Amino acid sequence: MFAVIQFPGSNDDRDTRFALKSVLGAPSELVWHKSVELPSDTRAVLLPGGFSYGDYLRCGAMGRFSPVMGAVKRFADAGGPVVGICNGFQILCEAGLLPGALLRNRDLHFICETVALRVERSDTIFTSRAAAGQRIHIPIKHGEGAWFAEPELLARVEERGQVLLRYCENPNGAVADVAGVMNEAGNVFGLMPHPEHAVEPALGGTDGLLILGSLVDAVTEGRK
Amino acid sequence: MSALREPEVDLALAREHGLTDEEWRNILEILGRTPTFSELGIFSVMWSEHCSYKSSKVHLKTLPVDGEHVLQGPGENAGAVAIGDGLAVIFKIESHNHPSYIEPRQGAATGVGGILRDIFTMGARPVASLDSIRFGPLDDARHRFLLRGVVDGIGGYGNSVGVATVGGETQFHPCYRGNILVNAFNLGVVEADKIFKARASGAGNPVIYAGSKTGRDGIHGASLLASAEFDDTTESKRPTVQVGDPFTEKCLIEACLELMKTDAVVGIQDMGAAGLTCSSFEMASNSGTGIEMDLDRVPQRAENMTPYELLLSESQERMLLVAQAGREDEVCEIFNRWDLDAVVVGRVTGDGRMRVRWHGETVVDIPVDPVARNSPELRRPTSEPRGLREQQKLDLTAVAPEEDPDEALEALLDTPNLGSKAWIWRQYDQLVQGNTVIGPGGDAALVRIKREDGSATDKAVALAVDCNPRFCALDPYVGAQAAVAEAARNVACTGARPLALTNCLNFGNPEKPEIMWQFAEAVRGMGDAARVLGTPVISGNVSLYNETDGQPIHPTPTIAMVGLLEPWERHAVAHFREAGRPVVLLGENREELGGSEWLALRRGVEGGAPPRVDLEAEARLHDLLGRAVRVGLVDVAHDVSDGGLAVALAECTFSAPDGAALGARIELDDGIRVDALLFGESTGRVVTTTDDPVGLLELAAEHAVPARAIGVTGGDRLRIGRPGGAPPWIDRPVSELRDVWAAALPRRLEVE
Numbered sequence: 001m002f003a004v005i006q007f008p009g010s011n012d013d014r015d016t017r018f019a020l021k022s023v024l025g026a027p028s029e030l031v032w033h034k035s036v037e038l039p040s041d042t043r044a045v046l047l048p049g050g051f052s053y054g055d056y057l058r059c060g061a062m063g064r065f066s067p068v069m070g071a072v073k074r075f076a077d078a079g080g081p082v083v084g085i086c087n088g089f090q091i092l093c094e095a096g097l098l099p100g101a102l103l104r105n106r107d108l109h110f111i112c113e114t115v116a117l118r119v120e121r122s123d124t125i126f127t128s129r130a131a132a133g134q135r136i137h138i139p140i141k142h143g144e145g146a147w148f149a150e151p152e153l154l155a156r157v158e159e160r161g162q163v164l165l166r167y168c169e170n171p172n173g174a175v176a177d178v179a180g181v182m183n184e185a186g187n188v189f190g191l192m193p194h195p196e197h198a199v200e201p202a203l204g205g206t207d208g209l210l211i212l213g214s215l216v217d218a219v220t221e222g223r224k
Numbered sequence: 225m226s227a228l229r230e231p232e233v234d235l236a237l238a239r240e241h242g243l244t245d246e247e248w249r250n251i252l253e254i255l256g257r258t259p260t261f262s263e264l265g266i267f268s269v270m271w272s273e274h275c276s277y278k279s280s281k282v283h284l285k286t287l288p289v290d291g292e293h294v295l296q297g298p299g300e301n302a303g304a305v306a307i308g309d310g311l312a313v314i315f316k317i318e319s320h321n322h323p324s325y326i327e328p329r330q331g332a333a334t335g336v337g338g339i340l341r342d343i344f345t346m347g348a349r350p351v352a353s354l355d356s357i358r359f360g361p362l363d364d365a366r367h368r369f370l371l372r373g374v375v376d377g378i379g380g381y382g383n384s385v386g387v388a389t390v391g392g393e394t395q396f397h398p399c400y401r402g403n404i405l406v407n408a409f410n411l412g413v414v415e416a417d418k419i420f421k422a423r424a425s426g427a428g429n430p431v432i433y434a435g436s437k438t439g440r441d442g443i444h445g446a447s448l449l450a451s452a453e454f455d456d457t458t459e460s461k462r463p464t465v466q467v468g469d470p471f472t473e474k475c476l477i478e479a480c481l482e483l484m485k486t487d488a489v490v491g492i493q494d495m496g497a498a499g500l501t502c503s504s505f506e507m508a509s510n511s512g513t514g515i516e517m518d519l520d521r522v523p524q525r526a527e528n529m530t531p532y533e534l535l536l537s538e539s540q541e542r543m544l545l546v547a548q549a550g551r552e553d554e555v556c557e558i559f560n561r562w563d564l565d566a567v568v569v570g571r572v573t574g575d576g577r578m579r580v581r582w583h584g585e586t587v588v589d590i591p592v593d594p595v596a597r598n599s600p601e602l603r604r605p606t607s608e609p610r611g612l613r614e615q616q617k618l619d620l621t622a623v624a625p626e627e628d629p630d631e632a633l634e635a636l637l638d639t640p641n642l643g644s645k646a647w648i649w650r651q652y653d654q655l656v657q658g659n660t661v662i663g664p665g666g667d668a669a670l671v672r673i674k675r676e677d678g679s680a681t682d683k684a685v686a687l688a689v690d691c692n693p694r695f696c697a698l699d700p701y702v703g704a705q706a707a708v709a710e711a712a713r714n715v716a717c718t719g720a721r722p723l724a725l726t727n728c729l730n731f732g733n734p735e736k737p738e739i740m741w742q743f744a745e746a747v748r749g750m751g752d753a754a755r756v757l758g759t760p761v762i763s764g765n766v767s768l769y770n771e772t773d774g775q776p777i778h779p780t781p782t783i784a785m786v787g788l789l790e791p792w793e794r795h796a797v798a799h800f801r802e803a804g805r806p807v808v809l810l811g812e813n814r815e816e817l818g819g820s821e822w823l824a825l826r827r828g829v830e831g832g833a834p835p836r837v838d839l840e841a842e843a844r845l846h847d848l849l850g851r852a853v854r855v856g857l858v859d860v861a862h863d864v865s866d867g868g869l870a871v872a873l874a875e876c877t878f879s880a881p882d883g884a885a886l887g888a889r890i891e892l893d894d895g896i897r898v899d900a901l902l903f904g905e906s907t908g909r910v911v912t913t914t915d916d917p918v919g920l921l922e923l924a925a926e927h928a929v930p931a932r933a934i935g936v937t938g939g940d941r942l943r944i945g946r947p948g949g950a951p952p953w954i955d956r957p958v959s960e961l962r963d964v965w966a967a968a969l970p971r972r973l974e975v976e
Contacts, residue, residue: 008475008562011386015658018678049656051384054471110379110651114882141383141653197655202793203672204655 002028002219003042005072005088007063011050012085012196019196019212020046026216033066043219044081045072047088049141049194059102059144060090069095081125082188083215086142089180089190098183098190099157100149102142106173110143114204116168117179117193120161124182125218126189127164129210136207138193140171140179145192147174147181160184165191230261230532241268247600254594262531262580262587267595269498269536270505273768276599279734280766283747291760293723295416301342301494303762305724306416307683307788311673314348314419315411317356317689317728317784319767323465324406325454328373332357333381333468335408337540340387341494344477345543347420347484348412351657352671353382355392355408356689356728356782360401362640362972367396370404371648371973377468378408379651384470385477389652390660390669393689396640399697402454402772407728407765409689409784413673420484423491424507424515424546427574431504431515432552434559434566435476435542437525438500441466443536453733454772472541475562480543481676483558492545501535503544505578509596517570519582531582546572604734606741616698618818618832626899629944629953632826633870634964636903639825642867643968644879659684665879666798667714667863670789684792686720688785692866692905693778694819695834700742704749704781705837709907710865711785712757716846717861717910719795719853720787725754727764727783732776734768742779743768750781756839757846759785796853796861796912799880800888803938805860806917807888810845810924810931811909813869815896821867822903835906841929842908848927849910857920864909870902870944870954872911877942878962885958890935890944898953902944913937 002020006013013030020026029039033052038045053062063069069091076082076097084092092098105111114137119130130136149157154175157163165180172192180191195208231237238248241264251259251267259267269275277284289297295312296304302316320335336353343350355378360367371394382389387410424431483489491511493503500522508515519534529537547555552568559566573579578595580588626632636642649664661684662670668688673681690711696703712722727750732739754761770777789795817823818832852858864872869892878885894901914920917933924931942961945952 009384009471011384011474011653011656014678015656018658018674018680021678022680050386051471051474054384054469054474056471110383110653112653112655113650139655141655143383194655197658199658203658203661 001039001041001043002026003031003038003045004028005033005045005047005068006030007033007050007052007066009051009054010048012194013048016046016048016196019199019208023199023209024213024216031068033068036067036071038071038075042075043222044215045075047084047091049086049088052087052091060087060094063091064095073097076188079187081215081218083126084190085194085196086192089192090144092188092190097188098181099153100147100181102144103146103148104144105146111171112139112141114139115171115193118166118168120163120166124164124186126182126211126214128214128217135168136210137205138195138198138207139204140193142192146172147178149175157181164189165193233258233261233264238264242272243268247271255590260587262535263590265532265536266501266588269501270595271599275498275502277766278600278602279604279768280743281601282603283744286747287751287761288755289760289762291724291758294760294762296419297762298764300421301345303724303726304346304419305762305786310416312414312416312419313411313685313786314343314346314414315409315726315786316342316763317407317409317726317782318342318765319728319730320406320408321403321730321767321770324374325404327465328370329377330465330467332374332377332406334466334540335406336378336381337468337470337473338496339408339410340385340473341496343410343412344480345420345492345494346414347418348414349481349676350387350410350412350477351659352669352687353387353389353408353410354687354689354784355389358395358397358400358405358780361396361398364401368973374406375648375651381468381470383653385474386656388654388656388660389649390654390671391664391687394645394648397693397778399778402775403770403777405730405780407782411685411687411786418484420489420492422493422507423511424513424572425490425511427513427572429490429546429549429572430552430568431517431570431572432545432547432555432566433522433542433569434545435564436469436472436539437523437565438534438537439525439539440529440533440537441539443533443538453769466538466540468540475564476541476543479559479562479564483555486554488547488551488555490546490548492543495542495544497538499537499539500544505592505596507544507546508578508592512576514573514575514577514592515570516573516579519580521567521569523565523567531580531587535580604740605737606744607737608741609738615831616833620815620817623817623827625897626826629898629902630956632822632903633874633954634961635825636821636867636871637874637961637965638968639821640968640972641821642871644966645969646966647969647973661792661795662718662797665881667717670718670792670795672792682791684789686715686718686787686789688714689782690714691780691782693780694830696746696780697778698819698832698834700745700779701749702834702837704746705753705839706834706907707781707783708750708753708757709837709839709842710863711783712759712846713842713863713910715785715787716849717796717798717863718789719850720789721850722757722759722785722787722846724762725759725783725785727761727781729764729766730770730777730780730782731768732771739776746779746781753839757843794853794856796858798862798876799860800876800886800913800937801860803886805913805915805937806933807890807935807937808912808914808917808920808931809909809934810848810912810929812906812930813894813896813901814904814906815900816904816906817900820903820905822899837907844927845908845910845929848924848929852920852923857916857923858912858914860913862911864911865905868903868905873944874942874961876911877958878965885940885962886937887939887941887958888935888937891947892934892944893947902953
C-alpha cells in the first residue's frame with residue numbers, strides 16, 4: 001500500500017492517488033498529518049504537492065513538525081521508499097531527509113508550465129522505467145522551486161550521483177539545473193515537477209509514469 | 225459588563241449609511257419605532273445596491289432562467305445544471321471591482337475566495353476558475369501595478385487553495401482607468417441529489433458558526449464601497465477591503481465537503497457581503513423562520529467588538545450553518561479536526577424574527593421578511609445617451625483603406641488586448657486536480673469531470689468568458705448579444721454543447737438615466753440571445769457605480785458560458801495540429817468595421833455600429849460544430865473575434881501549448897474591402913481544419929451554415945492573399961508573428 005500523506009493545505013493528494021490507483025493500479029491510502037504511525041502495510045510514502053499549513057512561515061517549514069513526519073523519518077531510516085513532490089520535496093529538505101533547500105523562483109513569480117527534463121540515471125528505484133539521458137516532459141507549478149546547495153554540498157551531491165532530474169532549460173534559477181534529488185542511501189527522492197500531472201495521454205502526456213511507475217515497480221518487485 | 229454606547233440614530237445617520245429618506249420612513253414603519261444602531265446597520269447593508277439589487281431587479285426578472293437541465297436558477301449562492309448520470313455542475317461569476325482598485329492583491333484574492341465559497345456552500349467541490357479582468361492602458365504605471373497585484377492575488381489565492389485557474393480574459397481600455405474590473409468565476413461538481421441550500425428550517429435546530437474568527441475588516445464593504453462612485457475620498461475606504469486566507473479556505477472546503485457527506489446539515493450559507501447579517505437573514509427568509517443569536521459566542525479576533533461591528537464585518541472564510549438538533553457535536557468535531565472554529569451561536573425559531581443578543585442585551589429584534597424580501601425595488605429612469613446615434617454612424621467610404629495589411633497584423637498582435645496573455649496565466653496553477661484537457665490560451669477551457677470518489681468520467685465541461693465592451697458602448701443591446709454569442713461559440717469550438725450561462729453586469733452609476741438605459745438594453749440583449757441559443761441565465765451578479773469623478777466605464781456585461789462534451793476524448797483545439805490539412809471557414813465575411821480593434825488602432829476611431837448578430841445563424845453554427853467534432857470531421861476550430869480573420873488565422877498558427885508553429889496558405893476572394901475582410905469582426909465565424917472538406921461542406925449545408933475551403937495548413941509562413949498570382953496581403957514567418965504576439969505584455973510590464 002502507498003501512503004499519501006495529507007497535510008492541511010495539501011492540494012495534489014487526490015491527484016497523486018488518482019495516478020497511483022486509476023492509472024497504475026496501485027492501492028493507496030490518505031494518511032492524516034496528525035497520525036503518529038503509518039499503516040502497517042505501508043510499502044512506500046508519498047508527500048504530495050500543495051501549500052501545507054499555508055506555507056506561511058516558509059514553504060515546508062511547518063510541515064516537517066507534523067506528528068506524521070516522525071513516522072515518515074523512521075520509515076525512511078529503515079530503507080522504505082519516500083517521494084516528495086513539490087511541497088513534499090520542500091518538506092523533506094526542511095526535515096533533513098534530503099540535501100539542499102528550495103528558494104523563491106529567480107523571477108519571483110509562480111510558474112506553471114510543462115518543462116523538459118533530463119533523466120540523469122536509470123539505475124534507481126525512482127527512474128528505472130526511464131533511460132539515462134532521456135528527455136522527458138513534466139509540468140512544474142511552484143513559486144519556491146529553485147533548489148539551492150552551497151558549493152561543497154553540491155559537489156558532494158554530484159559526486160555521489162544524487163541528482164536524478166535536471167531542467168533542460170532552467171526555469172527557476174535552481175543551482176546546477178537540479179529538478180530532483182535523492183538521498184545518499186537512494187531511498188528518498190524529492191522533485192519539483194509533478195509526475196502525477198503527466199499520467200494520461202490527453203492530459204499532459206504520460207512521462208510522469210516513468211517516475212511513479214518506477215516506484216510502483218520497485219514496490220511490487222520488493223514484495224515478490 | 226460594559227454598557228453599549230452607540231450613536232443616536234436619526235435620519236441624518238441613516239443618510240450617512242447610504243439610506244434614502246423613503247427607505248428611512250419604511251424602516252420606521254416596519255419597526256414601529258426608531259431602529260437601534262445595529263438595526264440601522266442591518267437595513268443599510270441589506271438594502272444596499274450590492275445586496276438588494278434594487279436598481280437591477282426589475283430588469284433581471286425578464287431573463288430566461290429555466291431549462292430542462294437547470295436544477296437551480298438565480299436566487300441561491302450559485303446556479304446548478306444537470307450534466308447526466310446523477311452529476312451536476314454549480315457555477316457563478318462575481319465581481320470584486322471596487323476592492324481590487326483600492327488594494328489589488330487582497331481585493332482580487334478575496335474575490336476568488338468569495339466565489340469559491342458560493343460554490344462549495346452548495347455541496348460542490350470547486351474544480352475550475354476563470355477570471356475576467358480589465359484595466360486602463362499599461363503605459364500608466366498605476367495600471368501596471370494594478371495588473372501585477374490582481375494577478376498575484378488571483379494566483380496567490382487560487383494556487384494555494386488548490387483550484388485550477390483554467391482560463392479567462394484580460395482587456396485594456398482607457399475607460400477602466402478609474403475603475404478596473406475583476407470578475408471571478410468558479411465551477412464545482414456535485415451529485416445532483418446532494419445540493420445544499422441556504423435554509424434555516426426546523427425551529428429549535430442549532431445555528432453554527434464555522435471558520436475564521438470575526439474581525440473588524442470589511443465593515444460596510446458592500447454598502448459603502450460597492451454601492452457608490454469613486455471620488456477623492458476613495459483612499460480612505462481602504463479599511464473596508466477584506467483580507468483573505470486561502471489556507472483557512474482550503475481547510476474549510478475539505479471540512480464542509482466532509483460534513484456534507486453526513487446528513488447532519490439542514491442548510492448552509494457562506495458569510496460574504498454583509499457577513500453574519502446577510503447570511504442569517506437569507507437563511508431564515510428562505511425558510512419562513514426566525515433566528516435567535518448570541519453575539520458573545522461568535523469567535524472574535526479583535527477585542528471589544530460592538531454588536532454593530534460583529535453583525536457587519538466581512539471577515540473572510542466564514543460559514544453559517546443550521547444542523548439537525550442533537551448533532552451539534554458531530555458537526556463541530558469535523559471542523560475542529562481541520563483546526564477550524566465551530567460554535568453554536570443560536571437557534572432557529574418559528575416566529576419569523578431576528579433576535580440578536582449581546583452582553584445579555586437585545587440589540588436587534590426585527591421581522592425577517594420585510595428586511596430580506598421587501599427590499600426596495602426601483603424603476604429608475606432610462607434614456608438613450610445623447611450623441612450615440614451619431615457615434616453609431618460610420619461612413620466607410622470616409623475611412624482610409626489599410627495600406628499595409630502585413631504591418632497592421634503585426635501592430636494588432638502587439639496590442640495588449642490581442643497579444644498573448646501567457647505572462648498572466650503562467651502564474652496560475654492550471655493543472656491541480658488533474659482535469660485540464662485544454663487550459664488557458666484556447667477559445668474555451670475544457671475540464672474533465674471526476675466524481676468525488678476520484679473516479680474519472682467521460683464528461684468534460686467547456687468554459688469561456690467573454691465581453692466586447694466597445695461593442696456594448698456603441699450598442700448595449702447588440703453588444704450583450706455578441707457577448708453571449710461569442711461565449712457560446714467559444715464553448716462550441718471544443719465540440720461542447722452550450723448549456724447555461726452566468727453573468728457579471730459591470731456598469732456605471734444607475735442613478736444616471738443613460739447608464740440605466742445601457743443596463744436595460746444589455747439585459748434585454750442578453751436575455752434575447754440566451755433564449756435563442758437555449759442557454760438560460762442561472763446565476764449572476766451586478767456591479768454598479770463603476771464610475772470615478774463622473775466618468776463611467778463602458779458597459780461591460782461579462783458572460784461566462786458552460787457547455788458539456790461527452791465523450792471528451794474527441795474534441796477540437798484552437799491551434800493548427802497537422803500540416804496539409806484543408807482550412808475551412810464557417811460563417812460569412814461581411815463588410816463590418818464598426819467597433820473593431822483595427823478601426824481603433826489604425827484609424828483612432830471608436831465608432832460605428834457593432835457587427836450584426838444573427839442569433840439563429842449562431843445557433844445553427846454551434847450545432848454544426850458539436851456534430852462535426854463528434855463525428856470526427858473537425859479537429860481544429862477557432863472562433864473569429866477581436867482583430868478579425870487575419871488575427872484568428874495567425875493565432876491558429878502559433879498558439880499551440882507546446883510553442884510549436886505551423887503555417888498556412890490562405891486564399892480569400894470576397895469582394896469586400898480588404899481591411900474589413902482581414903480585420904473586420906463580423907460575428908458567427910469559425911476557422912476549422914478537416915481531413916474531409918467535402919464531408920464538412922455537406923454537413924454545413926445541412927445546417928444551413930455558409931462554409932468554404934480557404935486554404936491549407938503547412939510550412940512555416942502565414943500567407944493570406946487573393947487567388948491567382950497577385951502578391952499576398954500578408955506573408956510572414958510564423959515565428960516572427962509569434963514573437964511579437966508573445967512579447968506584447970512582457971515588454972510593457974517588465975519596464976520597472
